Amino acid sequence: MRGHAAVGFAVALLALAGCQSRKPAAGPSADASPARDKGPLCVGTAAAGMPHVLRGGGFTLPGGGGVRYTGASADGTTRTATLADGARYRSGARQWTVRTGARLTVSGHAYTVRQICSYRVVLAPDDAEARAALAAEPASTRSSGGSADDGLCYTTNRSALTAAGRGFPAEGQALPLVTNGGRRQFPTGWSIAVYFVSSADGTAHLGASCAGIPAADYQDVATGDTVEFAGTLFRATVVGASRSVTLTRLRS
Known part of the structure; x- marks a missing residue:
């Protein structure tokens, strides 16, 4: 009897070990840190008179069309960007995966990709008509609200961009933002919000809109x-404990 009992006990141990070895591997944690961008920060060169399409957002272009910066890839040496047709999301919209120097046509106007950054894509209008339309002087540098602000929000006009910059803190100064603190409104129609701050990995989700169009959507900001907002650059400081973000304005 003792022999049978010993055998039974050994079989039970082997069965238990087998169950443990067949335990499913743990999946990725919900708190796992997001993959960091490998850089470089930017490839190519921007210049005055070129529209900036911000990451996750749209930009209206002459002729009634627009473009969105929907995806990015970097391998430590160069960058690519995914652009989608239309300033707003549209199911089935045409997409382009581009590098600097690539050309695309939107609403009858051709553009060349001059710079790709983690936070923006800079396009150069290839024809004089598009350049003139983008640089047109706005009727006012004060927001009227909604689509009436298109020419104020999505422009290369220097006076409009200067007016937008005046609405932000001075260079080197801080713009504090708090999660669920509502949207910070600015005189030229821009609004900025913090949607979420992760205390686990110290990242934040920021967004902005202008003229009723989502103009930027920055996820996993560390x-x-x-x-960038309205042609103005900021560096982020994310404080997970207080679920807040401070944007420090950089030199132009």
């Missing part, structure tokens, strides 16, 4: 990352 301390030290660069973001």
